[in-house]
Amino acid sequence: MTAGSLQAQNKEFVSQLIEDYDHYKESRLKHRRFKHLDMQPLLEKLTDQGFQVKTLGQSYEGRDIKLVSIGEGPINILMWSQMHGNEATATMALFDLFAYLSQDSQEVRNMLTKVSLHFIPMLNPDGTQVFQRRTAQGIDMNRDALNLACPESNILKETREALNADFGFNLHDQNIYYTVGQTGQPATISFLAPAYNEEKEVNAIRKSAMQVIAVMDEALQSIIPGKVAKYDDTFEPRAFGDNIQKWGSSTILIESGGYAGDPEKQHIRRLNFIALAIAIHSIAESQYQNIDEARYWQIPDNHRNLNDLLIKGLTVNGPQGAYPLDVAIRRAEQDKNGQLPLRYYGSIEDSGDLSTKYGYQVIDAQGLEYAGAQVYPQTLADIEAAQRLDIAQLMKLGYTALRLAKLPPFETKFPLDLLNSERTPPAWGLLPEQAASFVLMDSGLVRYVIINGYLHDLKSETNLEAHGSIFK
Ligand SMILES: [Zn+2]
Numbered sequence: 001m002t003a004g005s006l007q008a009q010n011k012e013f014v015s016q017l018i019e020d021y022d023h024y025k026e027s028r029l030k031h032r033r034f035k036h037l038d039m040q041p042l043l044e045k046l047t048d049q050g051f052q053v054k055t056l057g058q059s060y061e062g063r064d065i066k067l068v069s070i071g072e073g074p075i076n077i078l079m080w081s082q083m084h085g086n087e088a089t090a091t092m093a094l095f096d097l098f099a100y101l102s103q104d105s106q107e108v109r110n111m112l113t114k115v116s117l118h119f120i121p122m123l124n125p126d127g128t129q130v131f132q133r134r135t136a137q138g139i140d141m142n143r144d145a146l147n148l149a150c151p152e153s154n155i156l157k158e159t160r161e162a163l164n165a166d167f168g169f170n171l172h173d174q175n176i177y178y179t180v181g182q183t184g185q186p187a188t189i190s191f192l193a194p195a196y197n198e199e200k201e202v203n204a205i206r207k208s209a210m211q212v213i214a215v216m217d218e219a220l221q222s223i224i225p226g227k228v229a230k231y232d233d234t235f236e237p238r239a240f241g242d243n244i245q246k247w248g249s250s251t252i253l254i255e256s257g258g259y260a261g262d263p264e265k266q267h268i269r270r271l272n273f274i275a276l277a278i279a280i281h282s283i284a285e286s287q288y289q290n291i292d293e294a295r296y297w298q299i300p301d302n303h304r305n306l307n308d309l310l311i312k313g314l315t316v317n318g319p320q321g322a323y324p325l326d327v328a329i330r331r332a333e334q335d336k337n338g339q340l341p342l343r344y345y346g347s348i349e350d351s352g353d354l355s356t357k358y359g360y361q362v363i364d365a366q367g368l369e370y371a372g373a374q375v376y377p378q379t380l381a382d383i384e385a386a387q388r389l390d391i392a393q394l395m396k397l398g399y400t401a402l403r404l405a406k407l408p409p410f411e412t413k414f415p416l417d418l419l420n421s422e423r424t425p426p427a428w429g430l431l432p433e434q435a436a437s438f439v440l441m442d443s444g445l446v447r448y449v450i451i452n453g454y455l456h457d458l459k460s461e462t463n464l465e466a467h468g469s470i471f472k
Contacts, residue, residue: 009287010278014219017100017274024273026095031264032088033340036063036125042095043068043121049102056120057155060136063125065155068094070101071112075283078160078249079169079276080120083141083152083240085127085134086338089256089265090171093272094121100277114284118163123152131338143238153240160244167212167283168249169276170194170241173265176258177307177330180229181300184358186260188224189271190302191217192231192253196246200233202293208250211288214295216254216275223271224259229302231255252279258306260360307349309455310359313366314440316430325370326354329436329453341411345469346436346453348429361455368447371439373400373428379421383408391415395449395456400437401425401468413467417451426471435469 028042043053043066052069059065081091101108101117122128126136134140135150144153160168178187193209195201202210213230220228231253236242245251254275256268282288307328316325328351331344350357376399380386386402394416401417408418417437419425427434436453439446449456454466 010215010219010282011222013281014222014274014278017277018223021096021270021273024096024099025270026092026099029092029095031340032086032092033131033335033338033342034088035129036122039122046098046102049098051098051102056159057151059124059126060151061126061129063129065120065123065125065152067159068098068119068121069117071116073112073114073116073284075115075167076118076163076165077115077167077169077280077283078118078120078163078165079171080123080156081171082121082125082128083123083156083170084172085124085129086131087133087171087173087256088128089173089269090254090272091121092269093276094119094171096269096273097276100273111281111284115280117280118159118165120156120159123156129338131335142240143236145240145243146238156240160247160249165249167208168241168244168251169279170244170251170253171272172253172255174255174257174302175304177304178229178257178302179305179358180226180302182303182305182356183226183300184306185226186258186306186360187229187255187302188227188257188259188268189220189275190229190231190255190257191299192233192241192255193296194239194241194245194251194253195233195235196242198235200235205248205250206245207293208288209245209252210293210296211291212250212279212282213252213299214291214293215282215288216279217295217299219278220271220275223274227259228299230296230299231302257302258360305357307357307359308346308361308453309450310354310357310362311365311440311450312354312362313364314368314370315365316370325351325430326357327351327430328354328357328359329450331453336410343410343413343467344453348432348434348436350432351430363448363455365440365448368440368442370430371398371441373417373425373435373437374398374439375401375403375419375425379403379405382406383412383414383418386414386416386418392458392462395458396446398439398441398446398449400428400439400449400451407470407472410470412470415451415456415462415466415468417468418470420472423471437468
């Protein structure tokens with residue numbers, strides 16, 4: 001069978017999944033910062049829907065780590081998510097997948113006679129609690145496959161062994177700044193069939209992983225053409241993916257990256273759901289075996305070339321004269337102990353000739369002149385007083401920050417940067433790591449104001465998601 005006919009077969013399956021997705025979507029998971037406690041009622045419901053739910057053991061801080069299982073088939077598939085606590089996209093997709101698997105359809109019943117599915121939806125609940133990558137012990141579990149210092153690592157290893165899993169799906173989130181090859185497209189999904197040795201050899205086990213990835217890639221290309229990449233396959237002797245491949249389960253790493261306008265990754269969650277469903281279907285039907293694994297190698301490598309905002313060719317007037325500069329800005333998520341709501345902190349990622357870099361948002365600043373951040377001269381009492389000001393007018397005058405006698409709480413979102421009345425201004429500028437607030441002038445008039453890495457175009461409408469930083 002050729003790859004072409006495989007695509008034709010799966011096309012209908014995939015379009016049906018897309019059409020029906022809203023029926024499966026677990027509506028109680030709405031964003032990436034749900035906790036172990038939020039997951040418990042969802043797990044309890046599963047036992048009434050034909051799933052087995054058992055406790056595998058406890059995390060370092062004593063949270064139960066659960067295994068969800070369904071199906072009686074001879075092929076064992078194990079999927080685990082949130083080994084890194086702040087990588088929650090696939091966990092949401094797993095709950096959508098559970099709804100799909102619990103429906104009483106011929107398609108699903110048939111599939112579950114061929115495969116047995118096992119899921120660990122939240123492998124690192126302690127990390128999830130504070131939305132951090134590492135475990136409560138401060139260990140990156142993905143470097144603990146041999147050392148086994150974390151109870152969570154032992155649980156994963158023992159579960160894989162007990163199930164003698166044929167397939168392992170290692171579900172993560174990656175940085176939103178990865179691109180597909182040297183294009184400006186975000187790597188919305190990246191795959192890897194990890195190497196099991198330094199030589200990066202391909203045995204039958206790894207080959208199967210590559211083939212299943214090729215099937216998923218083909219399905220995703222119909223939804224997000226050009227936004228799928230693959231990870232570098234350098235052997236990492238301490239990583240779980242590499243070792244699980246070595247221990248004999250065909251291992252597939254799926255990384256959820258970025259997608260423009262999807263900060264909570266709800267579209268990417270749906271893509272995960274579709275990719276996982278097509279993978280299970282393909283494994284159940286042994287269909288992946290007919291795809292040429294060369295398809296895997298054709299998936300472009302991912303590179304970290306993206307930024308939230310890229311400003312190209314602005315003019316800086318230095319003491320020795322004018323010179324051109326490109327500026328790349330990224331906005332880092334900030335939260336309060338892993339809880340909502342979120343804020344972002346914008347800083348300079350790089351500056352110089354950035355002609356090889358990309359941005360989710362790009363502006364051509366040819367002919368525009370750089371002017372630094374500017375603090376409004378009068379100190380205001382509080383945020384209420386600040387809200388009474390005409391912000392658009394302040395921006396037009398080139399102001400990027402206000403001083404307040406009393407700063408508002410963390411969650412307050414205000415368009416300008418806010419400073420404590422006594423504080424010396426932070427390091428605003430164009431050097432890497434500096435806070436990203438400045439002004440771009442066009443023939444002596446303010447054209448753009450950049451505050452906390454957000455672009456305000458004075459010729460268009462207000463940027464509603466934008467907010468400044470609060471400098472205490
Ligand atoms: Zn990860």
